[in-house]
Amino acid sequence: MAEVGQPKVKELPLEELYTSEKHGCDQTGDGTASKPFKTVMTAMLAYEKEPFPQIYVDGKTDEKKFKLIPHAQFINQVKLHREEQQKSQASKVKEQEDAERKEKDLEEAKQVTIIEDKSLPKALKIKVLEGEKHRDERVKVSGWVHRLHRQENTLLRVVLRDGTGYLQAILSDKLCQTYNALMLSPESTVTLYGTISKVSKGKTAPGGHELVCDYWELVGLAPPGGIENVLNQNTDVETKLDNRHLVIRGEKTSKILRIRSYLMQAFRDHFFERGYYEITPPCLVHTQCECECCSALFKVDFFGEQAYLTQSSQLYLETCLPSLGDVFCIAESYRAEQHQTRRHLAEYTHVEAECPFISFDDLLDRLEDLITDVVDKVLKSPAGQLVKDLNPNLVPPKRPFKRMDYSEAIKYLRENEIKKEDDTYYEFGEDIPEMAERRMADKINEPILLCRFPAEMKTFYMQKCRKDKRLTESVDVLMPNVGEIVGGSMRMTDSAELMEAYEVEGVDPSKYYWYTDQRKFGTCPHGGYGLGLERLLMWLCDQHHIRDVCLYPRFLERCSP
Numbered sequence: 001m002a003e004v005g006q007p008k009v010k011e012l013p014l015e016e017l018y019t020s021e022k023h024g025c026d027q028t029g030d031g032t033a034s035k036p037f038k039t040v041m042t043a044m045l046a047y048e049k050e051p052f053p054q055i056y057v058d059g060k061t062d063e064k065k066f067k068l069i070p071h072a073q074f075i076n077q078v079k080l081h082r083e084e085q086q087k088s089q090a091s092k093v094k095e096q097e098d099a100e101r102k103e104k105d106l107e108e109a110k111q112v113t114i115i116e117d118k119s120l121p122k123a124l125k126i127k128v129l130e131g132e133k134h135r136d137e138r139v140k141v142s143g144w145v146h147r148l149h150r151q152e153n154t155l156l157r158v159v160l161r162d163g164t165g166y167l168q169a170i171l172s173d174k175l176c177q178t179y180n181a182l183m184l185s186p187e188s189t190v191t192l193y194g195t196i197s198k199v200s201k202g203k204t205a206p207g208g209h210e211l212v213c214d215y216w217e218l219v220g221l222a223p224p225g226g227i228e229n230v231l232n233q234n235t236d237v238e239t240k241l242d243n244r245h246l247v248i249r250g251e252k253t254s255k256i257l258r259i260r261s262y263l264m265q266a267f268r269d270h271f272f273e274r275g276y277y278e279i280t281p282p283c284l285v286h287t288q289c290e291c292e293c294c295s296a297l298f299k300v301d302f303f304g305e306q307a308y309l310t311q312s313s314q315l316y317l318e319t320c321l322p323s324l325g326d327v328f329c330i331a332e333s334y335r336a337e338q339h340q341t342r343r344h345l346a347e348y349t350h351v352e353a354e355c356p357f358i359s360f361d362d363l364l365d366r367l368e369d370l371i372t373d374v375v376d377k378v379l380k381s382p383a384g385q386l387v388k389d390l391n392p393n394l395v396p397p398k399r400p401f402k403r404m405d406y407s408e409a410i411k412y413l414r415e416n417e418i419k420k421e422d423d424t425y426y427e428f429g430e431d432i433p434e435m436a437e438r439r440m441a442d443k444i445n446e447p448i449l450l451c452r453f454p455a456e457m458k459t460f461y462m463q464k465c466r467k468d469k470r471l472t473e474s475v476d477v478l479m480p481n482v483g484e485i486v487g488g489s490m491r492m493t494d495s496a497e498l499m500e501a502y503e504v505e506g507v508d509p510s511k512y513y514w515y516t517d518q519r520k521f522g523t524c525p526h527g528g529y530g531l532g533l534e535r536l537l538m539w540l541c542d543q544h545h546i547r548d549v550c551l552y553p554r555f556l557e558r559c560s561p
Contacts, residue, residue: 017043017055018066033066040069044081052078105153109179116193116215123193129164131207135196141167141211142191142219144249145226148184153177156184159206160192161249166206169194171213180218186226187249189219244552245561255386256541256549262383263537264330266374267351276326276353281316283309283332287511298336298346309334312530315461315515317354318491321526322518328353330533340556341434342545343482343535347554354528360463360473360490363527364449367477367486368399370531371447375540391542401447406432406471409450412440429454438483448478460501463490463527473527479539488529495519 017031018024024038033056037043040055047053055074056066069077123140131141143162150156156176158169169192175181184190194213199205223229227246231239240247247253268278284307288297298309313329320327333350355366375396379387387394404412407428412418414425418436426432432440441448452471455464462472477486492498498519502509509516537549547553552561 015053017047017053019043019055020058020066022058036066040073040077041080041084044077045084050078106179106182109177109182112174112178114174114178114215120214127164128160128162128167128207131165131167131196131209131211135198135209138193138195138214139211140191140193141169143167143189145184145186145188145190145222147186150176156181158184158190158192160190160211163254167211168199168205168209169211169213171216175213175216180221183221183224184218185222185224186228187222188226189222191217191219241547241553241558242561248551252390253548255390256537256543257551259378259383259386259390259541260533260537260549262378262381263374263533263540264349266377266381267328267330267370267533269377270370270373271326271328271353274326276328277320277324279313279317279320279324279327279329281310281313281329281331283334285310287315296335296337298334311335312350313352314354314528314530315512317352317528318518318526319514321354321356321524322522326353326355333530338556343434343538345534345546345550345553345555348546348550349533351531351533352528354491354526356524356526358490358525358527360527363473363488363490363529364401364403364451364475367449367475367488367529368401371477371486371536372397372399374536378540387540391540394540394542397447401449401477402444403449403451405451406453409440416440416443429456431457434483437478438481441478441483442480445480447480450476450478458489460505460507461489461491461498463492475529477531479536481542482535482539485535485539486529486531488527490525490527493519493523493525495523 016033018033018036019029019031019038019040019042020036021038024036026038026042029035029037029042031037031043031046036056037046040057043055044052055069055077057069057073059065059067121138123138124134126134126139126141128141128143131139141160141162143160145158146161146166147159148156153176154172156171158171160167160169171181171192192211192213193215194211196209196211198209227249230243231246248257271278284300284302286305286307288308288311297311300307300309310333312333313331317327317329328351330349330351332347334347335344336346337344353366353370355363358366378384379396409432410426410428410430413432413436418439419425420436426436437450451474452465452468453474453476454470455462455472458472458474462474465471465473472489474489475486476484476488479485492501495516498516499509501507502512534546534549537543538546541549543549547555
């Protein structure tokens, strides 16, 4: 019989077999003139046995599409076919022998039992991270089989993963001869008992030590092959996204998630050290933070009323200034924009802060302090080595950052021949899009505080510059290879000016009464910013796509798993 997946000719024997190197296909052909095979060997294998019918190959002219295979070529192909059949038969015999041997081994393994030696010291339950301080002690460690390697039935080498790190473990003799040991596969969960010993000179292992096991227990068995049957180096992007819950078990992604945890802690430590209070603002709102069309908002039915998922917590943070002073939040924000770029998400983690009684220069200084201090904290934490693993060429940002006005950026784009898609130059008053902005940031190759954007480009609450009312006291922070990671500004302080801004933007001020009251009941100069945590993480970990630095990315047409 033909092997699984092997093309097969029609049920009734054909009197002729057609092949064509020009027009045939070994996958879809059936040996007829209308659907020829590509190669003679495939045609012979599909026919299965000798004697073969007449075989035709490509003719020399379009008029004579096929010709009878030359005798010498036919004899040669028959010889190759016989050799292939012999190989196939030998392979089938070996497969059968291997299957029988495996079945026998499994049956014998069912008779092998292991029992914990109660005369040994009681095993101390530890995490992998604690291994070094418990060397030469008997311990037990639970986790997932990250990798395993068998040396026949004499040794089983396992790399265990528990979220805190990786531990190499050795199972020998009966421990690797049980039924569970023979069936063990990557991603199975186990509890290992034994003594942690420093590896001998010249050998390597995670942490510089390994667990020599004296007993082990199977907690949960994974399918044969583990994740490799679902995900491998050839897996397409959509399949990876569908199986994100398995992708995050990988070494690279788990490193990013650990760095992300330390990064969030670094932000909190930075703010608390400088006297900020953390706020937990609502994510269900009746108003939009920025004057964009409603298509950029996710609509929610809130008990029969129209509500939205917040784009930013800024307005709510501002209401806390009179009672708490400097405030911050780390919360999710939502944008329903139809973007599918490498740095856009529909849901992202927003690090926002608002500060009273500061100037625009103070705001810029605080942004420099925030970014340099947070990066420094991460690099000095246990995540520092993980960052170096992913981004060995990272150069931590240093103060002062390059400060550039929007008008200077327009001039820079012209001088450096960075143009629009229609090959024209950017003019004052035009938005600098992502690609041009990133090309400029990459060329300058250092953090940039891009300041004082035209008022018509920015949202209604931004304070206008005293010297030039066309401009706002606004700032974007640009990082090489990523582009914008922060947007911030000073906020309007005058109630009348804010009411005028509402009117210009066509915003109903009655919905913002609570925000306007901040200017009535004791206004003050104040400013703030919002930082996209994923974008900073992209830069820190040197990742090209923002989807790779969050747990379960949400973007256009993707809201699962």
